[in-house]
Amino acid sequence: MYVPFYTPYLTGKELELVTDALTRTEIGGDGFYTKKVKSLFEAKYHIKHLIPMTSCTHALEMAMLLINLQPGDEVIMPSFTFPSTANAVVLRGGKPVFAEIEPDTLTIDPADLERKITAQTKAILPVHYGGIGAKMDRIMEIAVRNRLYVVEDAAQGVNASYRERYLGTWGDLGCFSFHSTKNFTAGEGGALVINPIHPDLVERAEIIAQKGTNRRQFLEGQVDKYSWVDHGSSYTPSDLLMALLYAQLTESETITAKRRAIHEYYQFHLQKYEDDGLFRMIRVPEDCRPNYHLFYLLFEDQTTRDRIKDSLKDEGVEAVIHYVPLHSSPMGLRLGYYEADLPVTEKISRILLRLPFSTGLTAAELEYVVTKIKKVLEKKECHKQLYR
Ligand SMILES: *Cc1c(COP(=O)(O)O)cnc(C)c1O
Numbered sequence: 001m002y003v004p005f006y007t008p009y010l011t012g013k014e015l016e017l018v019t020d021a022l023t024r025t026e027i028g029g030d031g032f033y034t035k036k037v038k039s040l041f042e043a044k045y046h047i048k049h050l051i052p053m054t055s056c057t058h059a060l061e062m063a064m065l066l067i068n069l070q071p072g073d074e075v076i077m078p079s080f081t082f083p084s085t086a087n088a089v090v091l092r093g094g095k096p097v098f099a100e101i102e103p104d105t106l107t108i109d110p111a112d113l114e115r116k117i118t119a120q121t122k123a124i125l126p127v128h129y130g131g132i133g134a135k136m137d138r139i140m141e142i143a144v145r146n147r148l149y150v151v152e153d154a155a156q157g158v159n160a161s162y163r164e165r166y167l168g169t170w171g172d173l174g175c176f177s178f179h180s181t182k183n184f185t186a187g188e189g190g191a192l193v194i195n196p197i198h199p200d201l202v203e204r205a206e207i208i209a210q211k212g213t214n215r216r217q218f219l220e221g222q223v224d225k226y227s228w229v230d231h232g233s234s235y236t237p238s239d240l241l242m243a244l245l246y247a248q249l250t251e252s253e254t255i256t257a258k259r260r261a262i263h264e265y266y267q268f269h270l271q272k273y274e275d276d277g278l279f280r281m282i283r284v285p286e287d288c289r290p291n292y293h294l295f296y297l298l299f300e301d302q303t304t305r306d307r308i309k310d311s312l313k314d315e316g317v318e319a320v321i322h323y324v325p326l327h328s329s330p331m332g333l334r335l336g337y338y339e340a341d342l343p344v345t346e347k348i349s350r351i352l353l354r355l356p357f358s359t360g361l362t363a364a365e366l367e368y369v370v371t372k373i374k375k376v377l378e379k380k381e382c383h384k385q386l387y388r
Helices: 014-023 032-045 056-066 083-090 110-115 136-146 200-209 215-219 239-249 252-275 302-314 330-334 343-351 363-378
Strands: 049-053 074-078 095-099 121-124 149-153 173-177 190-194 296-298 352-354
Touching: 014 032, 014 239, 032 049, 032 239, 049 056, 049 200, 056 083, 056 149, 056 173, 056 190, 056 200, 074 083, 083 095, 083 330, 110 136, 121 136, 136 149, 190 200, 200 215, 239 252, 252 363, 302 343, 302 352, 302 363, 343 352
Parallel strands: 074 095, 074 121, 121 149, 149 173
Antiparallel strands: 049 190, 173 190, 296 352
């Protein structure tokens, strides 16, 4: 048997809805399924202003345009994230300022973030790693006190909440991903969530997404000419992609339940090894309701992590590492950071191993993975006191 780290999951409704989308005339942006996606987010998540986008990367770029990020402005974010989080800032001439993560949740450390605020700071960009919410109540309090914007990178956080509030709806702006590796997918896609305290940003976001034109107002008959009115780009997804996404979103509870079962299976069968000190598993804090985006183990050191990863590979189980910290990446070093700047982030990135996690994992595959993990762990050389 070979169990890949990840395979996309289809609910079975996709083909029918995409075919239906093809029979409608509006296969570009803002069509039938785009509207369905928007209404679903409003009904289920109480998100009034959601702009479907071509990716979360584009939603992050849009967010930086909407807050008018200027050259030299600083945005504080974790280094333990995907390059898109920082690129959105760099593309506008801004400076990403990297803060530490907390070792229990791997989300931004509010105390370190607060230390990094300067007169140039314009925004905070927390990342909800693995669908576990960053400490949004503290982050919002720090932001309000320092008059900073909060833009959530909720790429992995759709259908998850922190203190009973959905991820992506805490800050001024929130960014979702529907990439093929995420829980709910359009193949490629994303969305920008605009907090209702900023109704003025909705029209501007629609203009930016529509190549800097007032096409939407024109289509709705509000203006009689369609022209260039602001900065813009092409950020609107095709209705075919939104049909695919809609099929997935209508099954979001089934998808989440399946993922939760995988999480619980791993947790139950690996608990003994955590108790023996061989590794530490992902933890779900009491105030987080996750969407079970991923499952990781933290080992004592990189050598152990790499040995387990390679042994699992030999057994047909694809377990993978995650982010290479941005501050010590080639681009981070060019921006003037040093590896030693963020020791927790460096350490976590070297000891973290993600286990296979696909919504469609079968019972036989799960059992196979756990059997192989046990086999690999029970090899004598792993029996030292490991990470707690
Ligand atoms: C997936 C991901 C992105 C990028 O999402 P795309 O939709 O592929 O652009 C950005 N940030 C984080 C934390 C992600 O996990």
